[in-house]
Amino acid sequence: xxxxxxxxxxxxxxxxxxxxxxxxxxxxxxxxxxxxxxxxxxxxxxxxxxxxxxxxxxxxxxxxxxxxxxxxxxxxxxxxxxxxxxxxxxxxxxxxxxxxxxxxxxxxxxxxxxxxxxxxxxxxxxxxxxxxxxxxxxxxxxxxxxxxxxxxxxxxxxxxxxxxxxxxxxxxxxxxxxxxxxxxxxxxxxxxxxxxxxxxxxxxxxxxxxxxxxxxxxxxxxxxxxxxxxxxxxxxxxxxxxxxxxxxxxxxxxxxxxxxxxxxxxxxxxxxxxxxxxxxxxxxxxxxxxxxxxxxxxxxxxxxxxxxxxxxxxxxxxxxxxxxxxxxxxxxxxxxxxxxxxxxxxxxxxxxxxxxxxxxxxxxxxxxxxxxxxxxxxxxxxxxxxxxxxxxxxxxxxxxxxxxxxxxxxxxxxxxxxxxxxxxxxxxxxxxxxxxxxx
Amino acid sequence: xxxxxxxxxxxxxxxxxxxxxxxxxxxxxxxxxxxxxxxxxxxxxxxxxxxxxxxxxxxxxxxxxxxxxxxxxxxxxxxxxxxxxxxxxxxxxxxxxxxxxxxxxxxxxxxxxxxxxxxxxxxxxxxxxxxxxxxxxxxxxxxxxxxxxxxxxxxxxxxxxxxxxxxxxxxxxxxxxxxxxxxxxxxxxxxxxxxxxxxxxxxxxxxxxxxxxxxxxxxxxxxxxxxxxxxxxxxxxxxxxxxxxxxxxxxxxxxxxxxxxxxxxxxxxxxxxxxxxxxxxxxxxxxxxxxxxxxxxxxxxxxxxxxxxxxxxxxxxxxxxxxxxxxxxxxxxxxxxxxxxxxxxxxxxxxxxxxxxxxxxxxxxxxxxxxxxxxxxxxxxxxxxxxxxxxxxxxxxxxxxxxxxxxxxxxxxxxxxxxxxxxxxxxxxxxxxxxxxxx
Numbered sequence: 001x002x003x004x005x006x007x008x009x010x011x012x013x014x015x016x017x018x019x020x021x022x023x024x025x026x027x028x029x030x031x032x033x034x035x036x037x038x039x040x041x042x043x044x045x046x047x048x049x050x051x052x053x054x055x056x057x058x059x060x061x062x063x064x065x066x067x068x069x070x071x072x073x074x075x076x077x078x079x080x081x082x083x084x085x086x087x088x089x090x091x092x093x094x095x096x097x098x099x100x101x102x103x104x105x106x107x108x109x110x111x112x113x114x115x116x117x118x119x120x121x122x123x124x125x126x127x128x129x130x131x132x133x134x135x136x137x138x139x140x141x142x143x144x145x146x147x148x149x150x151x152x153x154x155x156x157x158x159x160x161x162x163x164x165x166x167x168x169x170x171x172x173x174x175x176x177x178x179x180x181x182x183x184x185x186x187x188x189x190x191x192x193x194x195x196x197x198x199x200x201x202x203x204x205x206x207x208x209x210x211x212x213x214x215x216x217x218x219x220x221x222x223x224x225x226x227x228x229x230x231x232x233x234x235x236x237x238x239x240x241x242x243x244x245x246x247x248x249x250x251x252x253x254x255x256x257x258x259x260x261x262x263x264x265x266x267x268x269x270x271x272x273x274x275x276x277x278x279x280x281x282x283x284x285x286x287x288x289x290x291x292x293x294x295x296x297x298x299x300x301x302x303x304x305x306x307x308x309x310x311x312x313x314x315x316x317x318x319x320x321x322x323x324x325x326x327x328x329x330x331x332x333x334x335x336x337x338x339x340x341x342x343x344x345x346x347x348x349x350x351x352x353x354x355x356x357x358x359x360x361x362x363x364x365x366x367x368x369x370x371x372x373x374x375x376x377x378x379x380x381x382x383x384x385x386x387x388x389x390x391x392x393x394x395x396x397x398x399x400x401x402x403x404x405x406x407x408x409x410x411x412x413x414x415x416x417x418x419x420x421x422x423x424x425x426x427x428x429x430x431x432x433x434x435x436x437x438x439x
Numbered sequence: 440x441x442x443x444x445x446x447x448x449x450x451x452x453x454x455x456x457x458x459x460x461x462x463x464x465x466x467x468x469x470x471x472x473x474x475x476x477x478x479x480x481x482x483x484x485x486x487x488x489x490x491x492x493x494x495x496x497x498x499x500x501x502x503x504x505x506x507x508x509x510x511x512x513x514x515x516x517x518x519x520x521x522x523x524x525x526x527x528x529x530x531x532x533x534x535x536x537x538x539x540x541x542x543x544x545x546x547x548x549x550x551x552x553x554x555x556x557x558x559x560x561x562x563x564x565x566x567x568x569x570x571x572x573x574x575x576x577x578x579x580x581x582x583x584x585x586x587x588x589x590x591x592x593x594x595x596x597x598x599x600x601x602x603x604x605x606x607x608x609x610x611x612x613x614x615x616x617x618x619x620x621x622x623x624x625x626x627x628x629x630x631x632x633x634x635x636x637x638x639x640x641x642x643x644x645x646x647x648x649x650x651x652x653x654x655x656x657x658x659x660x661x662x663x664x665x666x667x668x669x670x671x672x673x674x675x676x677x678x679x680x681x682x683x684x685x686x687x688x689x690x691x692x693x694x695x696x697x698x699x700x701x702x703x704x705x706x707x708x709x710x711x712x713x714x715x716x717x718x719x720x721x722x723x724x725x726x727x728x729x730x731x732x733x734x735x736x737x738x739x740x741x742x743x744x745x746x747x748x749x750x751x752x753x754x755x756x757x758x759x760x761x762x763x764x765x766x767x768x769x770x771x772x773x774x775x776x777x778x779x780x781x782x783x784x785x786x787x788x789x790x791x792x793x794x795x796x797x798x799x800x801x802x803x804x805x806x807x808x809x810x811x812x813x814x815x816x817x818x819x820x821x822x823x824x825x826x827x828x829x830x831x832x833x834x835x836x837x838x839x840x841x842x843x844x845x846x847x848x849x850x851x852x853x854x855x856x857x858x859x860x861x862x863x864x865x866x867x868x869x870x871x872x873x874x875x876x877x878x
Contacts, residue, residue, distance in 0.1 A: 020480040035785065088446075
C-alpha cells in the first residue's frame with residue numbers, strides 16, 4: 001500500500017501511555033468520588049440527532065457543533081457536552097427513580113479555534129442530580145465537586161459561587177430589562193477573567209448602550225465583596241426592588257448556610273462576577289479556580305438548570321450539575337509538577353537467558369500475575385546487558401531472572417536496577433513478597 | 440423552549456447505570472489484565488483525517504465509515520477500529536521504545552445495518568504488540584487474550600487459531616492464484632459460521648468460478664481436523680508444493696509449541712476455517728467462541744498484520760494484536776445470567792429525620808465516605824417510611840439513621856432492610872466496621 005503521512009487533526013491529541021497512565025488514574029479517582037455520593041455511571045452515544053443538540057448552547061454553540069448528514073441522510077452531530085444528552089435520557093426513560101444521580105465521563109467535541117489549553121475533543125466528567133428543586137441538591141453537587149478535588153489532591157482551590165437571579169436583579173437595577181440584552185451582558189461578564197474589566201465595559205457599552213454611570217454601578221455591584229450572610233443581607237436591601245434578585249439572595253444565603261453547617265464553607269466564596277456562558281442556567285452557578293494559578297481558568301463548573309430538561313420530558317424537571325475539565329486540570333497539575341509520569345505499566349521486566357526459556361517463563365510470569373504483579377516478558381534472549389538496558393528504557397526498576405538452578409528450585413531472582421541489589425525468592429511464597437512490588 | 444421528542448439514533452445505545460455499572464467493572468478487569476502483561480494505555484482522537492482510514496478495511500469497510508467534511512472543509516471520519524489509529528501513532532512518534540505494548544479501550548463507529556447484537560457504536564478493547572517479528576509475540580498476545588477471559592470469569596471458551604499463509608497454501612493447491620480472487624474466497628469463508636457451508640460454496644463457485652471438485656477439495660482441507668503437531672505435519676506434506684503454505688504450517692507449529700510449553704495449550708484449537716474478514720492480516724489469526732454458545736459469534740479476535748504499519752512508518756514494522764468485543768460479550772454473559780445488575784452505586788442510603796438535619800448529616804456522610812463507604816443522602820426529611828421505600832427502589836440494602844441521641848453520642852444507626860436488623864455504631868470506630876458494607 002502507498003505511504004500515507006501519519007498526522008493528527010488540529011485541536012486533537014494522542015495520549016501516549018506515559019501521560020494516559022496518570023490520566024486514567026485521575027479519572028479513576030473522579031469516578032470513585034462520584035460513586036461515594038451514590039452517583040451511578042451513564043453512557044450515551046457520541047452521535048445524537050442534531051435537533052437534540054441545536055439551540056441549547058446559544059448561537060455560538062450551534063456554530064461549534066460537528067454536524068453532518070450520515071449515510072442514511074440523517075442530520076446528526078457529535079455531542080457538545082454531557083448535559084443535553086442527559087436531558088434527552090431523562091425525557092426518554094420514564095421509569096428512572098427520582099432523584100436521579102448520575103455521572104458520565106466521556107469526550108465531547110467542539111469545533112473551536114484551537115489555542116493553548118483549548119481543544120476540539122476533550123474529556124468531561126459530569127455529575128448531575130435530577131428531580132430535586134431544593135437548594136440542598138445544589139449544596140450536594142458542590143460537595144461532590146469539592147470531594148473530587150480532594151480525591152485528586154489538588155493543592156489549593158476555591159469554588160466561587162453566584163446566583164443567576166442576583167445577576168438578573170442587578171440588571172433590573174441598572175436598567176437592562178430586555179432578555180436578549182441581559183444574555184449579551186452576562187456573556188460579556190463571563191469573559192472577565194480572560195479579557196479584563198475595561199474590555200467587558202466597552203463591549204457592554206457598545207452592545208447594550210448603557211451609559212458610563214450605569215456601567216459603573218453595574219461593576220460596583222458585581223465586584224461587591226460578600227464575605228458572609230451579613231453582606232448578602234445588605235445586597236438584598238439594595239436589590240429590594242427586584243423580586244428575582246431577592247429570590248437569588250435568599251437562595252444563595254440558604255446554600256451557604258448548608259455548606260457552612262456541613263463544614264465545607266471555607267472552600268467556597270461568593271463571587272458576583274461569575275456568570276457562566278451557557279444559556280440554560282437558572283439560579284446557582286459556580287466555577288473553581290486553582291489559587292495562585294487562576295490563569296488556567298475554571299477547572300470545574302456548573303449550576304442549576306431547571307428549564308432544560310422540561311423540553312425533553314414535557315414536565316417540570318429540576319436539575320443541577322457540575323463538570324470537571326479533567327484535561328485542563330491535568331495540564332495545570334502537570335505544569336505545576338504535581339503529576340508523576342508513569343513510564344512502565346507493569347511492575348517488573350522478566351529477562352530471558354535464552355529463547356528456549358520463553359514458554360516456561362510465560363508460565364512463571366502468569367503465576368506472578370496471579371499475585372497482582374505486572375510482568376512484561378522479554379521476547380528475545382539476546383545479551384543480558386541489552387535486555388537490562390531495554391528494561392531501563394521502558395522505565396522498569398525491577399527485573400526478574402531465572403536460570404537453570406532457579407528453575408529447578410522453583411525460584412526467581414529479583415534484581416533492583418536502582419540499587420543493584422538482588423535476591424532469590426521462592427515462587428511458592430510469592431504471596432508473602434508480592435506486595436514489595438505492587439504496594 | 441419548544442418540546443423536542445427525546446430519541447436516540449438507530450444502532451446506538453444508552454447504558455443506564457444498572458447496566459453501565461457491571462460494564463465498567465468489566466472494562467476495569469480487562470484493563471488490569473492488559474496492564475499485568477506490561478501493556479500501557481493509549482488514547483487517540485475519535486476523528487481522524489479520512490485518508491488515514493480509507494483503504495485499510497476493504498471496499499466494504501470504506502462504505503461503513505462515518506465520513507464528512509468538518510467546519511474547516513477537512514475530509515474527516517470517525518475511527519472504524521483501534522488498529523489503524525495505532526498504526527498512525529507508531530508512524531508519527533519516532534521515539535517509541537520497541538517492542539511497544541499498548542492497549543486502548545474506546546468506542547468505534549461503523550455505519551452497519553443495525554441488527555440484533557450489531558451496533559453502529561461499540562466499545563473495543565485492543566491490545567497490540569508492535570515491533571517484534573517472532574511468533575513469541577503472537578503467543579504473548581494470545582495469552583493476554585486468554586488472561587482477559589479468565590479475569591472476566593468467562594465460563595467456557597475456545598480460542599481458534601489459523602494462519603493466513605496456510606489458507607494461501609490451500610488456495611494455491613485448489614487453483615486460486617489471483618490475489619483479488621483469494622480475498623473474495625477468504626471473505627466468503629469468513630462468513631461460514633453465519634451463513635453455513637452451502638451458501639459459502641455457492642458464493643465461491645459464482646465469484647471465482649471454481650468447479651465442484653475444486654470446491655470439495657477446498658472444504659476437505661479447511662475442515663481437516665488438526666488435533667496436534669502430527670496432524671500439522673501431515674497438512675505440511677499435502678501443502679508441500681506451496682512455499683507460503685509451508686511457512687504457515689511451520690509458524691503455527693512453533694506457536695502451538697510455545698502455548699503448550701506455557702501451559703495454555705488446552706484452551707487453544709487449530710481451526711482452518713478461521714479466515715478473518717479484514718485485509719491486513721498476514722499470518723496468525725484467531726477468533727474466540729463461547730463453548731455451547733457459538734451463535735454469539737467471536738467475542739475476541741485478532742492476528743498478525745505485518746504490512747499495515749509500514750505504510751505510516753515507512754519502515755518494516757511487524758505487529759500483532761487482539762480485540763475484545765466487550766459489548767457483545769456483555770450481552771452474551773447477561774443473557775446467560777452471568778452478570779449481576781447493580782442498582783445502587785453507593786453502599787447505603789442515609790435517611791433524614793428532618794430537613795434541619797441535612798447539613799450535619801452531610802458532614803457525617805463525608806466521614807463515612809473517608810472510610811470507603813458510599814453514602815447517598817436523602818434530600819428531603821419526609822416520612823421515614825417513604826424514605827425507606829425510596830432506598831429500596833434505589834436498590835439499597837442498608838440505611839443509616841441519626842436521631843438526636845445518636846448525634847449527641849456521635850453514633851449512627853445502621854439498618855439492614857433485608858433482615859430488618861439494626862444496631863448502633865460509633866462513628867469514631869467506623870474503620871473497624873466499614874468493611875461490613877464495603878467488603
